[in-house]
Amino acid sequence: MNTSVGQSRLGFKVHRMSRRLSTVWLxxxxxxxxxxYARLDPSIHFPxxxxxxxxxxxxxxxxxxxxxFVSDLFVEQAGKSLSRFARxxxxxxxxxxxxxxxxxxSSTLARMYNPIVRFFASIPSTLLLPIAVQLFGIxxxxxxxxxxxxxxxxxxxxxxxGVAGVxxxxxxxxxxxxxxxxxxxxxxxxxxxxxxxxxxxxxxxGISLILMVIAELYATTVGLxxxxxxxxxxxxxxxxxxxxxxVGVIGVSLNALFSVIERRVLRWQRRAGLDAL
Amino acid sequence: MDLYVEGVNKTYGxxxxxxxxxxxxxxxxxxKQFVSIVGPSGCGKSTLxxxxxxxxxxxxxxxxxxxxxxxxxxxxxxVVFQDYSRSLFPWLTVERNLAMAATAYKIPKAELKNRVxxxxxxxxxxxxxxxxxxxxxxxxxxxxxxxRALVVEPTVMLMDxxxxxxDAQTRADxxxxxxxxxxxxxxxxxxxxxxxxxxxxxxxxxxxMAAGPGRIVANLPVDLPRPRDQVETKLDPRFSELRSQxxxxxxxxxxxxx
Numbered sequence: 001m002n003t004s005v006g007q008s009r010l011g012f013k014v015h016r017m018s019r020r021l022s023t024v025w026l027x028x029x030x031x032x033x034x035x036x037y038a039r040l041d042p043s044i045h046f047p048x049x050x051x052x053x054x055x056x057x058x059x060x061x062x063x064x065x066x067x068x069f070v071s072d073l074f075v076e077q078a079g080k081s082l083s084r085f086a087r088x089x090x091x092x093x094x095x096x097x098x099x100x101x102x103x104x105x106s107s108t109l110a111r112m113y114n115p116i117v118r119f120f121a122s123i124p125s126t127l128l129l130p131i132a133v134q135l136f137g138i139x140x141x142x143x144x145x146x147x148x149x150x151x152x153x154x155x156x157x158x159x160x161x162g163v164a165g166v167x168x169x170x171x172x173x174x175x176x177x178x179x180x181x182x183x184x185x186x187x188x189x190x191x192x193x194x195x196x197x198x199x200x201x202x203x204x205x206g207i208s209l210i211l212m213v214i215a216e217l218y219a220t221t222v223g224l225x226x227x228x229x230x231x232x233x234x235x236x237x238x239x240x241x242x243x244x245x246x247v248g249v250i251g252v253s254l255n256a257l258f259s260v261i262e263r264r265v266l267r268w269q270r271r272a273g274l275d276a277l
Numbered sequence: 278m279d280l281y282v283e284g285v286n287k288t289y290g291x292x293x294x295x296x297x298x299x300x301x302x303x304x305x306x307x308x309k310q311f312v313s314i315v316g317p318s319g320c321g322k323s324t325l326x327x328x329x330x331x332x333x334x335x336x337x338x339x340x341x342x343x344x345x346x347x348x349x350x351x352x353x354x355x356v357v358f359q360d361y362s363r364s365l366f367p368w369l370t371v372e373r374n375l376a377m378a379a380t381a382y383k384i385p386k387a388e389l390k391n392r393v394x395x396x397x398x399x400x401x402x403x404x405x406x407x408x409x410x411x412x413x414x415x416x417x418x419x420x421x422x423x424x425r426a427l428v429v430e431p432t433v434m435l436m437d438x439x440x441x442x443x444d445a446q447t448r449a450d451x452x453x454x455x456x457x458x459x460x461x462x463x464x465x466x467x468x469x470x471x472x473x474x475x476x477x478x479x480x481x482x483x484x485x486m487a488a489g490p491g492r493i494v495a496n497l498p499v500d501l502p503r504p505r506d507q508v509e510t511k512l513d514p515r516f517s518e519l520r521s522q523x524x525x526x527x528x529x530x531x532x533x534x535x
Contacts, residue, residue: 167363169358169360169363169364170363170364170366172332172358172364173356173358173363173364173365173366175332175350176330176332176350176355176356176358177350177377177378177380177381178349178350178352178380178381179377179380179381180380180381183377183380187366187369187377188366191366191368191369192366192368194368268367268368268409268411269367271367271409271411271412
């Protein structure tokens, strides 16, 4: 009995290890090939990956725990970018969820506004950049406006569909409890639509991060995108690559953080086996 | 408070595709009675219950609870639906599900807390308030749904095939549970089922419906002694007699009319 349990536990450990290996081996291989290639055939455009990480460490990281181990440059540049992202995305969430609920609740409103919303949501958001610059000039608000405008559509559409598609049985149940309109929306309809709202937020998170960098590439004087352009135009390719790493790390971290929140908020959905609804 | 169903018709759709699901239905449910409504599928028994609950409006006729007309879900009337997973809210704990049912009643916080505890105790789920519905078995979830109906101390409780989705053992337990809480809360119960044994076992009065179009064909008093017992009551010759009488009415409604 005991040995078989021990064996299966060992088997489980081996299984888990092989799974972990399978998630990293390709990444390790890509890095290795890059490193070897860059060293055999040196080029200013493609420095070895080890030097990129070295640069990343010296330029963007620090040993100061009070600063969360990032450098002053990181605080200054990434801080600026992230603040624009946060303001733009938060605004998009407030507007997108707000109007999405209204559109989802009223089929008349939805019929009126759907063509407009869907038209604007289908325009590649980067095309809005010239408009944003026209409206706000090279100011912080331009970035915030672009991020908001580019991500609000997908949030609104998902919220609208989620609210319109709430299981009629839950609404009937809520009606039998004589819930007021406000309580009905706050406690039943919005929670029930949460899976789709979260799906919209996840997509818009990616869009917001893209627009954050794009707007900074184009017209600004501070931020990660600006750092990339400056490095590129002054032939500091190593700095350019290490700024890419910063953008990548920020993207992965924000997505991971979002996943944690999403799992927490939608715990009931997976556990209740209601994914299909 | 008595519940009156007066001349109710219900038609879905218009013109050539119109389908009449209830025709000229009248019924009086006396205060504190336990009334079963039984009939084949498609006889409109659930439609009738939803109309009583104020969740559907009749095409003709009306519903009265005491002397008030029902034109929407009234206070003092609770509904237990068949599908507990889609009537309880899985994003709320059991306690919060119960508290939500009382929102419209504006019960003070401390009193509400007592009522929630008492209702959970009555259905045998004391101490489970902080669980989520999806952490519970189907039978337990339906107990929560019953507790949610009771927490407002209703005068009438409407139950729409509440035990159709649970296994036989659980079903018997829940039947006895409903009989117990009904006595404890002194509540009028209207109980829709397609199970003839269940209809007779539970009720003071069995209303038999027929399909095509849906209508009431009989209203039989059940004179079995209380408290009912799953073994004793079902061995009673009177139980078999009533059961076969209802069975015949359900199977051959036209021959037995009048």
